[in-house]
Amino acid sequence: MKWESLSGEQKSEVERQLAVIRRGVVEIVPEDDLKNKIANAVATGKPLNVKLGLDPSAPDIHIGHTVVLHKLRQFQELGHQVQLIIGDFTGRIGDPTGKSETRKQLTEEDVKRNAETYQKQIYKILDPQQTKLYYNSEWLAPLNFADVVNLAGKVTVARMMERDDFTKRYTSGLPISIHEFFYPLMQGYDSIALDSDVELGGTDQTFNLLMGRTLQKEYNKPGQIVITTPLIEGLDGVNKMSKSLGNYIGIDEEPNQIYGKSMSIPDRLMLKYYELATDLSNEELAALKAGLADGSVHPRDAKMQLAATFVRMYHGEEAAKAAENHFITVFQQRALPDDIEEVSIAAEQLEDGQIRIVKLLTLLDLLPTSSEARRSVQQGAVRLNEEKITDINADISPKDGDVLQVGKRKFIKIKLT
Incomplete structure (x- = not known):
């Protein structure tokens, strides 16, 4: 035609x-x-x-x-x-x-x-x-x-x-x-x-x-x-997003994970993520760009909107609101969340009531491999009851109700059985 x-x-x-x-x-x-x-x-x-x-x-x-x-x-x-x-x-x-x-x-x-x-x-x-x-x-x-x-x-x-x-x-x-x-x-x-x-x-x-x-x-x-x-850069802002590099946001991840990871997107890449990876219309995108340019939209608010958008797209509106509340509670108000998942560990898995921190992290599925667990400990990303653990050889004596944390987004509450 x-x-x-x-x-x-x-x-x-x-x-x-x-x-x-x-x-x-x-x-x-x-x-x-x-x-x-x-x-x-x-x-x-x-x-x-x-x-x-x-x-x-x-x-x-x-x-x-x-x-x-x-x-x-x-x-x-x-x-x-x-x-x-x-x-x-x-x-x-x-x-x-x-x-x-x-x-x-x-x-x-x-x-x-x-x-x-x-x-x-x-x-x-x-x-x-x-x-x-x-x-x-x-x-x-x-x-x-x-x-x-x-x-x-x-x-x-x-x-x-x-x-x-x-x-x-x-x-x-x-x-x-x-x-x-x-x-x-x-x-x-x-x-x-x-x-x-x-x-x-x-x-x-x-x-x-x-x-x-x-x-x-x-x-x-x-x-x-x-x-x-285009190929989109990952959370490190340098390399192409890749699971092997750990700089990714998976669409099947938990809502709190998606929201928290999204908040670590570099500011300079925020609009690129909006343009390439969200369902915002061209008109909504243009309004956002104008707001950031004239100062009527704060970059922090724009990033929170981006994080909520990702969660809403893959888990729904209700999950997006809950993830935002979780982020505000944990990171802006620096309080432990109320709904921490409880994970059981059998007493026979301990030796004289103790267990090496690296083994504990993998046993509780907080990290998939021992190498990632060691790296997280060395980087200061692991906390027990809000106390940082940096020694990969540290022996832990877990108790009922202990809260183990990896990074800013992963929490579990230990239950001994």
Whole structure:
């Protein structure tokens, strides 16, 4: 549908949709084609197919992962259809992007377990009624060797070596397995199988996303639009949000954890989190920016609103209010919370009534590993009855009612059994 043939009302709708889609994105390739696709959708009432591929190798979703999911939700609110692809076939290879070595292939059982976890979490953001879920084994597994050779013949080795990670590994003498070249080919083939109009991904996925556009044209199909979203820094304000670095906010974490972690977001990144990872409208975001700029909104209040927004999005309004009250009680008024969880420990787990602090922290599930427990103690993040413990070799004599605390957000009350 040509732009010139649209009515004035239809043109306004196209511009409105473009304004929403442009929010917080790094690049749209090419934007003119996106405008034409939206114009056709507005004129015909046929929604665009907007694709996102998920490699189910790390299923616990954090705020960094939600940046692209919120962009998908915006497309849904504009009336378009999301094609969500669980890469159960590509996941057996693993995306080599940014890796300095060949990744270990996942088993079929690993992929299935991780994919199930993803599905439970993504619908906290996406509308399931406007989401079509696929497993790419549906079309990749049936390909025969002749099909694979034909697909591989569409792209040169030189094109593959344009990827920085492949080039660095090659020049450094590190191995590159042939099957790793097939990852972008298979991701691109997903777009062929589903006739995707748009594909989204982080900036680290640009090569893979453009491969879909290239292959669609090779198969005489309209090339998809590629939209890249930024990678968001974690709570340290420096590195990309990552569970392995511990600088993340998980969407399945407890409300008090989400709220407390959000309050440690660096001030300079606060608006970026609002723009990329919340459901605030463009108008609400503009008003917030103006308020911070003219001083009518205090940064502390804006951050508390951000923390409450995250909790509300993933746990509901009531949980958000409770988490805010908890934060005010514990951190602003510096009092212990009233609703501390009670955790039991059996007397036989103690030696002469004592236990090493590191072992106690892991035994009570306050920290997942001994190394993290030692690090927390050394950093002064552990308190027993509000007294700081800094010796990793300290022996504790726990009593009924003792309050053990890690950081500013984790509290448990000990019960001896």
